[in-house]
Amino acid sequence: MERRALLGLALVATAAASASPEPAAASSSKEGGGASAETYFRLPVVTASIAGLAGRRGVLSIETGLDVPDAALRLRAQQSTPRLRAAYNTAAQQFAAGLRPGAAPDIDRLAGALQAATNATLGRPGARLLLGTVMAI
Numbered sequence: 001m002e003r004r005a006l007l008g009l010a011l012v013a014t015a016a017a018s019a020s021p022e023p024a025a026a027s028s029s030k031e032g033g034g035a036s037a038e039t040y041f042r043l044p045v046v047t048a049s050i051a052g053l054a055g056r057r058g059v060l061s062i063e064t065g066l067d068v069p070d071a072a073l074r075l076r077a078q079q080s081t082p083r084l085r086a087a088y089n090t091a092a093q094q095f096a097a098g099l100r101p102g103a104a105p106d107i108d109r110l111a112g113a114l115q116a117a118t119n120a121t122l123g124r125p126g127a128r129l130l131l132g133t134v135m136a137i
Contacts, residue, residue, distance in 0.1 A: 039068055041066060042065040045064075047061050048096035049093070050096045051100075058136060058137050059137050060134070060136050061134070063132030063134070064088060064114065064130070064132065067127070068127040073126045076122060084118065091113045091116075095109070099136075105134060
């Protein structure tokens with residue numbers, strides 16, 4: 001629930017920043033809440049195939065984003081978006097393969113696997129994975 005609130009807060013901050021233009025001097029001295037909108041970027045939705053009840057197949061859909069305060073690492077993360085997507089798809093498929101049919105996904109375990117994939121892909125920690133909606137259908 002906390003991840004959804006954080007992602008929602010980042011989206012609201014982005015919308016508020018684009019709706020009200022500020023003078024250049026005020027935006028350069030701004031710290032705290034407004035900085036997260038500058039450090040966050042959204043990634044495409046990750047999907048994985050899961051086993052459903054009665055032998056049916058289902059889909060696990062995961063909305064992801066990254067909060068990267070370090071400018072150099074943020075540039076590297078944005079340039080590595082295709083590699084991040086591939087790593088997330090692999091981690092999601094491995095996670096989905098371990099789900100029991102009809103069971104709810106363990107979001108903390110999924111977040112840990114995706115964060116590990118983020119750190120491995122970027123070569124060092126510093127980028128924080130944010131999860132949006134995780135839906136198993």
